[in-house]
Amino acid sequence: MTAKTLLLVEDNPQDEMLTLRALRRANLANRVDVARDGQQALDYLFREGEFTDREGPDLPAVVLLDIGLPRLSGLEVLERLRGDVRTALLPVVILTSSDDERDRLKSYENGANSFVRKPVDFADFAESVARLGVYWLATNEPPPGE
Amino acid sequence: MSEPTDTDMRDKAAKRAEMSLQTFLTRLIWLCVLPLLLLTAWLAYDSVLDTQARRDVEAANLANNFALAMDQRLNARIGALRMLAASPLLDDAARHRDLYMFALGMRPNFGGHVILVDSEMHMLFNTRVPFGTPLPLLPRPKGHAAAPTALATGQPAVGDLVFGPVARVPLVAIAVPAQRRGKTVFLLLATFETQKFQERINQLALPAGWSLSLLDGTGAVIARRAPSGFNPAKDVDAAGRFIASSKLSPWTVVLEIPRDAYRAPLLAAAASMLPLVLGATLIAVLGGLLASRRLAGAVAALAENPTPGAPLPEIHEIATVRQLLDAAAKQQEAAKATLRESEARYRKLFEYAPDGIVIADDESRYLDANPSVCRMLGYAREELIGLHASNIIEATETTYVEPALEAINSGKNYQREWRFRRKDGSIFTAEVIATKMPDGKLLGVIRDITERKLAEEAISQLNAGLERRVAERTVELSAANRELDAFAYAVSHDLRAPLRAMSGFSQALLEDYGDQLQGEARVYLGQIDSASARMSELIDGLLALSRSTRGELRRDVVDISALSELLLAELARGEPERRVTVEIEPGLAARGDARMIEVVLRNLLGNAWKYSAHAAAASIRVYGEETDGARRFCVADNGAGFNMAHAGKLFQPFQRLHRQDEFPGIGIGLATVQRIVHRHGGTIAAWGEPGKGATFCFTLGDAAREAV
Numbered sequence: 056m057t058a059k060t061l062l063l064v065e066d067n068p069q070d071e072m073l074t075l076r077a078l079r080r081a082n083l084a085n086r087v088d089v090a091r092d093g094q095q096a097l098d099y100l101f102r103e104g105e106f107t108d109r110e111g112p113d114l115p116a117v118v119l120l121d122i123g124l125p126r127l128s129g130l131e132v133l134e135r136l137r138g139d140v141r142t143a144l145l146p147v148v149i150l151t152s153s154d155d156e157r158d159r160l161k162s163y164e165n166g167a168n169s170f171v172r173k174p175v176d177f178a179d180f181a182e183s184v185a186r187l188g189v190y191w192l193a194t195n196e197p198p199p200g201e
Numbered sequence: 202m203s204e205p206t207d208t209d210m211r212d213k214a215a216k217r218a219e220m221s222l223q224t225f226l227t228r229l230i231w232l233c234v235l236p237l238l239l240l241t242a243w244l245a246y247d248s249v250l251d252t253q254a255r256r257d258v259e260a261a262n263l264a265n266n267f268a269l270a271m272d273q274r275l276n277a278r279i280g281a282l283r284m285l286a287a288s289p290l291l292d293d294a295a296r297h298r299d300l301y302m303f304a305l306g307m308r309p310n311f312g313g314h315v316i317l318v319d320s321e322m323h324m325l326f327n328t329r330v331p332f333g334t335p336l337p338l339l340p341r342p343k344g345h346a347a348a349p350t351a352l353a354t355g356q357p358a359v360g361d362l363v364f365g366p367v368a369r370v371p372l373v374a375i376a377v378p379a380q381r382r383g384k385t386v387f388l389l390l391a392t393f394e395t396q397k398f399q400e401r402i403n404q405l406a407l408p409a410g411w412s413l414s415l416l417d418g419t420g421a422v423i424a425r426r427a428p429s430g431f432n433p434a435k436d437v438d439a440a441g442r443f444i445a446s447s448k449l450s451p452w453t454v455v456l457e458i459p460r461d462a463y464r465a466p467l468l469a470a471a472a473s474m475l476p477l478v479l480g481a482t483l484i485a486v487l488g489g490l491l492a493s494r495r496l497a498g499a500v501a502a503l504a505e506n507p508t509p510g511a512p513l514p515e516i517h518e519i520a521t522v523r524q525l526l527d528a529a530a531k532q533q534e535a536a537k538a539t540l541r542e543s544e545a546r547y548r549k550l551f552e553y554a555p556d557g558i559v560i561a562d563d564e565s566r567y568l569d570a571n572p573s574v575c576r577m578l579g580y581a582r583e584e585l586i587g588l589h590a591s592n593i594i595e596a597t598e599t600t601y602v603e604p605a606l607e608a609i610n611s612g613k614n615y616q617r618e619w620r621f622r623r624k625d626g627s628i629f630t631a632e633v634i635a636t637k638m639p640d641g642k643l644l645g646v647i648r649d650i651t652e653r654k655l656a657e658e659a660i661s662q663l664n665a666g667l668e669r670r671v672a673e674r675t676v677e678l679s680a681a682n683r684e685l686d687a688f689a690y691a692v693s694h695d696l697r698a699p700l701r702a703m704s705g706f707s708q709a710l711l712e713d714y715g716d717q718l719q720g721e722a723r724v725y726l727g728q729i730d731s732a733s734a735r736m737s738e739l740i741d742g743l744l745a746l747s748r749s750t751r752g753e754l755r756r757d758v759v760d761i762s763a764l765s766e767l768l769l770a771e772l773a774r775g776e777p778e779r780r781v782t783v784e785i786e787p788g789l790a791a792r793g794d795a796r797m798i799e800v801v802l803r804n805l806l807g808n809a810w811k812y813s814a815h816a817a818a819a820s821i822r823v824y825g826e827e828t829d830g831a832r833r834f835c836v837a838d839n840g841a842g843f844n845m846a847h848a849g850k851l852f853q854p855f856q857r858l859h860r861q862d863e864f865p866g867i868g869i870g871l872a873t874v875q876r877i878v879h880r881h882g883g884t885i886a887a888w889g890e891p892g893k894g895a896t897f898c899f900t901l902g903d904a905a906r907e908a909v
Contacts, residue, residue: 076709
């Protein structure tokens, strides 16, 4: 069986670095791919554009999706994913700095599997990310694929 | 053709029923005079009858008295003859001479001659001739003769008129029988010439024109006194004839009053009274007529207008009426003047009123219109008069005329806006107030409200514009709010990321290369970390402030008591080691946005909890009170308190009254509380004293006052 992968959609390079560090320090060996805007995330997931020939499984085990993204926002990406049969059931975790209720509501309405606010305190952040990685890659069973 | 007017008919009726006062008074005078006249006539007639009756009695007495006088005279003669008859001289024929002489001697007193007759009717002597003169046989007159009667009856008798054979003149005789031993042997006769009786009659006092006759038993006249040419059969009525009979003789006394003399008193009375009565009547009637003319004149003058200064009528009652009439006339004049003044006033009002005034009959046909109406409608007054309401209003309004008239005629006060049509066809709106006047005519006041209508339209347009602008502003505000949201989002998202990076990388540096860091390097990294943490708090506070009043204000019923209890319990769980006395008034309820009120209480209770941390025996009290009709809720503590001099800074964002090392905080909580309270239309106030504690009270405005 192919190893589970994780897609991180994050436009802030510092957050990307800190997220990757936290995952690494959680001792997760799974491959983590990074998309830096919404469009790139969609291209990756649908193997389009620059990701037409990408390696690895069709879909990651989980997508950690930021909301404030260039080109397409995280919520728009989520909407598109849920609108496509291929990705309708894909586990998506919203990982964002926003504590806006409307964002939270919108996320769930659009079919987010989880909503995690990035704690400002790094220690908390690292712990949250580590837990997310362990949970979605090791504990959680994905929806049945084809 | 013209029908008789009321006035004509009244005049006719008056002519039938009325008469002039003078006619009336004239009739009255005649009515008064006539009975008197009749009474006078009757009295006069009665007086005449009385006079006649007295005269009749006088006449009868006269006749009777004369008859009585005749009888006495005869009786005296009979007595004398009886004395002679009784004389002894009679029995001796030779002594008849002596008897003769004796009789002759009596003659001057006797007034007649004495004759002695034997039973054979032979005259033995007659004192008219000397004794012994041969004498004829005693004549036997026709009718009642004295001698035969006396001879036959043995009683004295008086005879009728006889022509004396000796005397050769008309005589009357008295015969007295001389009886001896019951047998008449001689007769003694006395003869008298009628001349003697005539003299008697002539001596009587007889009223002029009257006639007195002495008749013998055959009706022959012995003596008579009468006016010349007197004819008893022709000149005397039975009523004028009074007869008295002699007792001693067959004679009668007849007193006759000729017809003319008999009627004379009546004629005399009539002749004397008629002028008097006529005169008196004339005077009464003329006087009455004069008086009635004056009275009628005085009364007629009452009906005329008084001339000033004219003397008052003499008759008291009429003078009184005159005065009353004058007073009434003055009053009437005064009333008329008042009426004229009032009419003039109303006329002025009518003419100069800025509003249009029309007077119409009960079918709204105009009878009069004031200048304002004419100006409004563009008609001359003469053109308007006679027009109907429907002629001067817009065609579509005509259906409302009938109901309006019904309403006005039924006495209701009427008011409505009408669209009028001017003479030139233009339309304007006017308000009409109409009412029914006491005389049944309709009064309408028309006020041109075009300007008011324009103003109303302008106001309504202005309102529409305002509403539009409000809507626009609302849209703009909504957009601004959205921008603010976007800004807040950016703040929350984009400001946090760098902070997290600062905190994260300093942490990573410490973790990964901590052993290589020396001296104060770790402290500096710690400062970076704490600064970013504080920055993060500030951002959170700003976001809370901006979101505190965002969105629709809900009207929930909030149980302040329960919520306070919940929040304080939460605080106590966070610091289980603290001992705080909590007192919450039960049953506190407010109406407002539940989420926002929770933020308010969370801040106030959090502050109370925080600032009472150093108090020896911390206590927090939540209670409600009524002030100026407003329900307010208070949170009090006995903590650090504050100086009232700085109270103004309490509710400003980022303003703090304590240092961070005393009480940590970012100074955004009370600013948030105030925004929420203000959003509810309420107020918040604070009281404090350093070291003694602070009290915060808030109201929730109208939203809270609604029934909870």
